[in-house]
Structure formats: structure tokens, C-alpha cells
Amino acid sequence: MARSLRVAPEYTNKVKLALRRNGYPSQTKFCEHITPAISTVKNFFSGKAIDYEYFLEICEKLGLDWRETAYKELENQPTNGEASPFITGAPITQPRYFFGREKELKRLFNLLKRHPLQNAAIIGKKCSGKTSLLHYLKNITTTPAEKLRPGQKSDWLPHPETYQWVFVDLQDTRMQSREGLLKHILASLKMKAPTPCDLENFMDVVSENLSSPTVILLDEIGVGLQRCPELDDTFWESLRSLVTNHTRGNLAFILSSPESPTELAHNTGHSSPFFNIFGYTAYIEALTELEARELIASLPIPFPDEDVEWILTHSQCHPLILQILCRERLFTLEEGENNDNWREEGLQQMKRFADLLH
Ligand SMILES: Nc1ncnc2c1ncn2[C@@H]1O[C@H](COP(=O)(O)OP(=O)(O)O)[C@@H](O)[C@H]1O
Numbered sequence: 001m002a003r004s005l006r007v008a009p010e011y012t013n014k015v016k017l018a019l020r021r022n023g024y025p026s027q028t029k030f031c032e033h034i035t036p037a038i039s040t041v042k043n044f045f046s047g048k049a050i051d052y053e054y055f056l057e058i059c060e061k062l063g064l065d066w067r068e069t070a071y072k073e074l075e076n077q078p079t080n081g082e083a084s085p086f087i088t089g090a091p092i093t094q095p096r097y098f099f100g101r102e103k104e105l106k107r108l109f110n111l112l113k114r115h116p117l118q119n120a121a122i123i124g125k126k127c128s129g130k131t132s133l134l135h136y137l138k139n140i141t142t143t144p145a146e147k148l149r150p151g152q153k154s155d156w157l158p159h160p161e162t163y164q165w166v167f168v169d170l171q172d173t174r175m176q177s178r179e180g181l182l183k184h185i186l187a188s189l190k191m192k193a194p195t196p197c198d199l200e201n202f203m204d205v206v207s208e209n210l211s212s213p214t215v216i217l218l219d220e221i222g223v224g225l226q227r228c229p230e231l232d233d234t235f236w237e238s239l240r241s242l243v244t245n246h247t248r249g250n251l252a253f254i255l256s257s258p259e260s261p262t263e264l265a266h267n268t269g270h271s272s273p274f275f276n277i278f279g280y281t282a283y284i285e286a287l288t289e290l291e292a293r294e295l296i297a298s299l300p301i302p303f304p305d306e307d308v309e310w311i312l313t314h315s316q317c318h319p320l321i322l323q324i325l326c327r328e329r330l331f332t333l334e335e336g337e338n339n340d341n342w343r344e345e346g347l348q349q350m351k352r353f354a355d356l357l358h
């Protein structure tokens with residue numbers, strides 16, 4: 001089942017204003033311009049949960065950033081067996097729902113487990129699993145065993161409790177100004193923000209206080225380069241100098257992007273010293289067949305062998321497509337259907353993501 005989203009309480013007035021701002025006199029009129037029915041639209045505006053895809057569509061139509069608008073229940077992704085086993089679309093934040101990427105995890109944790117910590121880039125298309133991988137890096141080593149799948153590896157770091165992790169989503173408008181971003185980093189590191197919280201003071205506070213291994217995860221760095229004039233060359237160069245000269249090997253950045261960081265810098269007219277510090281690049285695409293089988297085997301109802309093979313072939317082991325096809329099959333199995341009609345629906349549902357496959 002697709003996950004649902006609802007408007008965060010602090011945004012309910014904002015979404016109503018957005019309706020007027022975009023020239024729609026009423027919810028009924030607005031409804032004529034979008035796919036979801038009026039009942040869904042009414043639920044959206046009154047803060048009730050609606051289907052994830054409709055939520056995105058409505059936000060897009062109203063010019064709202066859906067990530068900001070949504071109530072952040074992703075952090076509370078269900079951790080028990082009764083919950084929907086598939087997450088199709090939203091990044092995975094709970095380690096027990098994350099599968100595979102063993103090779104990349106090994107390489108990435110190798111860069112983080114010794115001094116000096118080293119920087120890395122994660123490159124992959126939209127919906128390839130970049131954000132999920134960043135969340136996994138941040139959470140896996142400190143998640144208690146009872147919240148993991150049996151046998152799920154978590155001992156990647158010798159002293160995980162000493163690590164500090166900062167997650168920055170550059171698609172979040174609050175991260176798109178210098179001050180907003182610097183304050184977020186300081187707050188995540190439990191350091192007091194100086195006044196004014198400018199680049200110079202930020203550098204001083206961090207270089208004086210950072211004494212344990214720290215990893216700053218920069219998700220969708222391309223957005224920062226393309227759309228945020230305040231995040232200019234001076235800004236990135238200061239971060240580079242912080243990593244290389246002022247934090248005694250305790251700081252590393254891991255970024256994610258659809259393109260390589262140096263190309264990205266080049267294409268967006270930035271000089272690239274900051275982007276040259278990313279010595280290792282993980283390219284993420286499909287899971288291995290074994291990893292994909294593990295995902296399918298985690299289901300509450302076992303699938304017939306021929307369905308497993310059909311799903312592996314048609315998804316080409318791509319995690320999002322796997323999740324979509326498994327969701328369709330599980331749904332029909334739960335309904336007691338024993339024909340192949342679900343395959344047509346599955347193929348239909350995965351069409352939107354055809355560009356993920358070769
Ligand atoms: N390692 C994984 N295990 C299981 N599902 C995954 C994994 N990585 C990605 N997915 C699936 O792909 C979808 C998109 O992942 P996401 O991390 O948001 O991609 P990106 O950030 O690259 O756009 C998720 O909703 C989930 O269904």
C-alpha cells in the first residue's frame with residue numbers, strides 16, 4: 001500500500017492561503033484542475049492523511065514544497081510486523097525497511113571509521129535510493145537490535161556512539177540560506193549558534209568545539225548549487241577549509257546528487273575546490289539479485305516462486321520497482337486472488353519509473 005501524507009498542523013493556514021494565492025476561489029474549483037477527487041482535496045485541506053502521490057500533486061499545483069508541508073511522520077515509520085511492508089516513493093528512514101547496498105556500505109564506512117575521516121559522493125538517478133542510503137548510514141550503527149531484521153548487520157563502526165551525524169536536505173527551503181543552513185548544522189551538533197551566525201563565526205565555533213567524529217550528509221547538493229545564491233564559492237571553500245585544516249580529521253561530508261560533484265560545480269558555474277575533496281564515489285543503481293530476493297523474502301506472505309522470478313525480471317532488481325511490484329502482488333494475495341491480473345497493474349504502476357531501468 002502506498003504511504004499516505006498529511007499537512008503538518010503548522011501549515012494548514014499556509015495551504016489555504018496558497019489556494020487563494022494561486023487564483024482558485026474554492027476547493028471545488030481547484031479540484032477541477034487535478035486528479036484527486038473532492039473528498040481527497042477536502043481531507044488535504046483539513047489536515048487528514050491522503051495518498052502520497054495525490055499529496056505531491058496538490059502541493060506541486062499550489063507551488064508548495066511537499067517535504068516542508070508534510071507532517072514528518074516518516075521518522076515514525078512503523079517498526080512492527082503489522083505495518084505495510086512496502087514504502088514506495090518516500091525515502092526509507094527506518095533501517096529495518098532498507099535492503100542491500102552492502103558493497104557501498106562497506107566502502108563508505110571504511111572511509112568513516114579511521115582518522116582522518118574521508119569524504120564521499122553518492123550518485124544515482126532520481127528515486128534510485130540516495131536519500132534512503134544517507135538515512136541508513138546515519139541510523140544503522142546505533143539502532144537497537146530489536147528494531148532491526150534478524151541478522152541485519154549494524155557493527156560497521158568500532159565506536160558508533162562517538163559519532164555525530166548531521167542530515168541536510170538542500171531541497172528544504174530553510175537550508176537554502178547561509179544562516180539557515182549553518183544554524184541547522186550547529187543545532188544538530190548541539191553547539192550554540194553565535195551572533196551573528198555568519199560564516200566566520202560558524203568556522204570559529206566548529207573548529208574550537210568539534211572533537212568527535214562528525215559526518216555531514218548533504219542530500220541533493222545540486223539544488224544548493226543551482227538555486228541558492230547565498231551558497232556561493234566562498235561558502236563552499238570555507239567548508240572545504242574546515243574539513244581539511246581545522247577539524248583534526250574529525251569531519252567528513254557525504255553528498256548525494258544525480259551528477260558527479262565536479263561536473264555539477266562546473267555546470268553551475270562554481271569553482272570546484274570543495275567538490276574535489278570527494279575522493280570516493282558510490283554509483284547506486286539496482287540491488288544485487290541476492291539483495292532483491294532478501295527484500296521479497298521479508299514479506300508477511302511468501303510469494304509463489306514464479307511470481308518471485310517475474311518480479312526479479314521485470315524490476316531488474318531496482319529497489320523502487322521491486323517495492324511497487326511486491327506491493328501489487330501482496331495486495332492481491334491478501335485479497336485471495338490467484339490469477340495473474342496483478343502483473344498488468346504492476347506494469348502499469350511501474351511505467352512512470354521506466355527511465356530507472358536500462
Ligand atoms: N535500499 C533500499 N531498500 C529498499 N527500498 C529502497 C531502497 N532504496 C530505495 N528504495 C525504494 O526507492 C524509493 C526511493 O528512494 P529514495 O531514497 O527516496 O531515492 P532518491 O533519494 O534517490 O530519489 C523508496 O521509496 C523505496 O521504495
Ligand SMILES: [Mg+2]
Nearest residue numbers: 091130131132
Ligand atoms: Mg532523495
